[in-house]
Amino acid sequence: MVLVSETIQVEVPTVGESISEVQIGQWLKTEGEWVASGEDLVEIETEKASVQIPAPASGFLEGIAKASEEFALIGEVIATIRVAEQPAGGSAPPKAAAPATSAGKAPAPAPATTxxxxxxxxxxxxxxxxxxxxxxxxxxxxxxxxxxxxxxxxxxxxxxxxxxxxxxxxxxxxxxxxxxxxxxxxxxxxxxxxxxxxxxxxxxxxxKPLSMLRRTIAARLVEAQQTAALLTTFNEIDMSPTMQIRSQYKDRFAERHGVKLGFMSFFAKAAVEALRRFPAVNAEIRDGNAVYRNYQDIGVAIGGGKGLVVPVLRNVERMSFADIEATIGDFAKQAGENRLQPEDLMGGTFTISNGGIYGSLLSTPIVNPPQSGILGLHSIQERPVAIDGQVVIRPMMYVALTYDHRIVDGREAVGFLKTIKEVIEEPARLFLEL
Structure with a gap:
């Protein structure tokens, strides 16, 4: 027997100090379905990430007031739950008793619905x-x-x-x-x-309405264009040495650490070295002051279920290659499932965007404010290059650094990108600190 005691409202919870509105994502339960207390009911999308709302009590989900992609305010009721025990025969809601007629007899069965x-x-x-x-x-x-x-x-x-x-x-x-x-x-x-x-x-x-995430991305990109003095400098890198090391050690690396050895860990470590040499690229302008950091929190652009997101690797200067690859893998999985948390995307002193995985040959990435620089990686293509007076075919990659000219000079930007090139073309520098 199913006991029904009360109806509980499902409200949009507070998900951040500055967030007053959310967008309904995917309902994980259907109306009339029985749910357990604490079980995820619906995904809501904020301007920073997706969050799941759990059921406040066990019972039957009723009265869904907001459909997918609609907007709701914090505290607004989006559904109700009729508190009940789980039915023994399944998850169908209990049928209400048929009202008796004035003569005390049960009404005749209703005809089939047409x-x-x-x-x-x-x-x-x-x-x-x-x-x-x-x-x-x-x-x-x-x-x-x-x-x-x-x-x-x-x-x-x-x-x-x-x-x-x-x-x-x-x-x-x-x-x-x-x-x-x-x-x-x-x-x-x-x-x-x-x-x-x-x-x-x-x-x-x-x-279709713009998603909360897309709204935020649009606002921040426009903010960067309007408030920063953005310039982009380019260079090209011979990927042969790094590709050789990766090919030589990838199997043993995966066997020992349980993750694949990719190129992003090389570029993240190269970025740490470049940020140390040119701290202005790791700084930001705050209230008329230049704020320099002695740590490197690097955001890595990842394509997720709702679009491009940039989760942040904290203290990359202290991370190993395996730590970087494992963390990026976890972020990519969470992004695909729309389960990144707001704190995963907050902060960051520098960003790396790899458009090469989508086939981009060359682009000018936009700085993620209030950061002062972003490194753009591109496709690796075999091209003829001149080395020691000879034309040879090498796997080459164009790289781009977009920087805020208000705090980063052209000399520093060019030197930063040259450091990236030197480290990737001679990976031993990472270990010898040259």
Missing amino acids: PAASRAAGSAAAFVMPAAQRLLDQHGLTAAQVPATGPGGRLLKEDVQSYVQNKASQPAAAAIAKPATAVTAPVRRGPPASLVTDGPSHRTEEV
Whole structure:
């Protein structure tokens, strides 16, 4: 027997001092499903990272008020949980007892639900989900026009999207005038998560709101362009020596440390050496002062489930090659699962971005404020180069350093990139401190 005692509201928790709004990511449980206390219900996306909201109690998830990609304020109720024990036969919610008639007899069984009945049920405001209502308002539709497929006859956002898309793909249906009962209401706050506009099937548009992460990336990139004096200097590196070492020791490295030996650990260590020689690249301008650091926290750009993120390796000067590779691997896995925490992305004194893994030959990366420099790595390609008067084919990589000219001089920037080149072309420098 399932005991039902109360209903608990699921609210958006506080996820940071400066964060007042979040975006709903993926619901990990469906409406009507039983969940255990502490089990993750939904992912929410902040301007810094994705966070999972656990169930505050065991019971059945009900009343999802915010669909995926919609926005919610801190403290806003996004769902409710009807507290209950886990049913013995599965996760279906307990059925409410049928009300008795005035004569004390149980009512006759309800007839099977028909499409017309579903549409009629969908017309009741109580069964229209908020995201679906926004789409109805946007298209001048009523709930009675759209078949509802959600639990308990609820009209879902996906129902409206499917209806609009089918309507757009059928010229005959597109010619039908909208019913007189249609009411056009002003569009409420927040665009729909996915909207296919009316028009011929081969000329449709899809509108999606910018994610919180994308908003932050956009704001910071614009901030960098508006506040910093950015310049970029370039160089090229012969990758033969580093590739030879990696090829020679990669198997023993993986066997001993349990991680693959990549190029990023070489460049991270080379960056540490260059930052030590040219501390201005590791500094920042703060309140009219130049702040120099005696440590190197290097952010590494990683493509995640929600876009490019830059988790930070702390105190790289104290990390071994294995530590760097293992930490980057952990960050990449967490980014793919949208499980990076805000603290993983905070801080950082310098950034390395490897566009070469996507095939980039040359680019000018943008500084991540308030940092003063970013190193861009690119594809390794075999090219003819002149060595000792002879033309030879070598695996070459273009590297770029974008820097804030307010605090970093051109001489320092060129020297920094030259140090990177020297260390990568002669990896023994890392161990001999030359």
